[in-house]
Amino acid sequence: MSFTCNAIKIIRNIPHGKVATYGQIASLAGNPGSSRQVSWLLHSSSEKERLPWHRVINSRGTISLKPGYGYELQRKLLEEEGIVFDPAGRINLENCLWDGRKINNP
DNA sequence: AACCTGACTTCGG
DNA sequence: TCCGAAGCCAGGT
Numbered sequence: 001m002s003f004t005c006n007a008i009k010i011i012r013n014i015p016h017g018k019v020a021t022y023g024q025i026a027s028l029a030g031n032p033g034s035s036r037q038v039s040w041l042l043h044s045s046s047e048k049e050r051l052p053w054h055r056v057i058n059s060r061g062t063i064s065l066k067p068g069y070g071y072e073l074q075r076k077l078l079e080e081e082g083i084v085f086d087p088a089g090r091i092n093l094e095n096c097l098w099d100g101r102k103i104n105n106p
Numbered sequence: 107a108a109c110c111t112g113a114c115t116t117c118g119g
Numbered sequence: 120t121c122c123g124a125a126g127c128c129a130g131g132t
């Protein structure tokens with residue numbers, strides 16, 4: 001069992017219509033300091049593991065991707081799930097942040 | 107084994 | 120509130 005393996009499972013358990021921060025996932029995976037590793041693993045296996053990578057955002061509640069590099073796609077996917085963006089492009093974490101409860105707990 | 111890199115986070119100005 | 124610098128972790132080369 002590794003941090004990465006835990007993180008993958010956690011990301012897969014993010015409920016529809018909710019979002020989680022990198023730091024939150026890192027904490028749930030057992031290592032609060034490795035938020036950057038979460039981003040790496042999304043690159044590594046977002047497609048093979050079929051992760052809901054679009055539900056992962058930074059602590060500010062904004063999309064970390066740059067426009068033209070996935071930003072628009074992620075925003076679109078989130079909006080389709082009911083996530084609301086402010087005019088500044090920020091998400092209301094009070095409403096949309098995942099509480100951390102897993103649906104599947106092995 | 108050493109060095110580099112990243113979809114981060116936090117602190118100070 | 121926004122911007123820049125420093126810190127941290129794990130995987131890749």
